[in-house]
């Protein structure tokens with residue numbers, strides 16, 4: 115019997131086949147766009163053609179039933195066309211203006227939250243958490259739901275000085291965007307890993323494990339055919355666990371959350387920035403993480419009340435100075451925010467200019 119040929123290297127389907135006809139016709143020839151409401155915008159082409167977009171929130175982890183519901187709505191109002199954004203929102207693409215208000219009405223009736231466009235808060239870029247990843251020091255979906263419940267007014271209507279990007283990563287691998295977001299949550303471990311020495315020789319590769327440690331805290335332990343960790347050098351990153359499961363970094367009592375802020379990726383006005391550590395640790399409190407949510411909401415509120423129009427969080431802080439940020443927010447500045455890693459010198463103050 116002939117063996118069927120294995121199909122491989124076929125790549126993704128060509129995106130062009132999924133474009134609404136109005137996009138195909140005006141591809142690369144769009145003149146301008148306008149934000150109509152926090153959940154709707156219109157793009158106008160050089161030809162005069164228009165395309166209306168209605169954006170709704172999505173929790174990112176979707177059941178196929180929900181995707182089918184998206185498809186039903188797209189069939190009814192958008193000739194079957196929709197897209198998912200880089201922040202995992204859903205956009206319904208309407209080329210007939212008469213269908214704009216009806217689709218908005220139906221989305222609202224079905225409980226979809228419209229918003230996320232313009233100077234507010236859009237969806238939270240986030241990770242696997244306890245749903246799927248073995249290294250997670252916190253959950254992603256749970257925190258995101260708790261946070262967005264509290265901040266929904268900024269998604270649906272209330273405006274901010276500029277867009278405010280939120281992100282969550284459930285370990286310092288930082289899958290996603292936490293290192294470059296206005297406000298982000300990064301889960302951290304706070305305890306030296308326990309090593310199941312008896313499994314090391316069967317499951318781990320010695321050079322890889324030693325090479326995985328950014329602070330060179332790991333050295334061979336020939337007597338146990340395993341490795342040992344220098345507790346004075348370990349800063350609990352969990353990288354060794356990633357390459358060697360018997361080095362267990364997870365600890366339900368001690369794992370928690372750090373908050374980093376002030377990052378951005380766009381080059382508008384100022385260069386892209388990394389986010390910086392302002393709150394080193396908040397313990398995990400599932401299912402609603404009240405202290406984390408309160409801390410994020412507080413930073414959003416202080417930014418909203420103090421930043422100038424168009425300033426991103428990082429730009430606002432660089433204008434007023436980090437001392438002023440800590441005094442305005444009342445967040446305690448701790449030694450943990452002082453960089454002590456390889457390129458720390460550049461982060462220290464090398465000028466006498468500061469505010470009391």
Ligand code: SF4
Nearest residue numbers: 242247250284285289
């Ligand atoms: S951030 Fe870490 S724990 Fe979360 S999905 Fe990525 S690797 Fe897994």
Ligand code: SF4
Nearest residue numbers: 327348349351352354
């Ligand atoms: S947790 Fe990180 S710092 Fe600690 S031993 Fe493992 S790799 Fe090194």
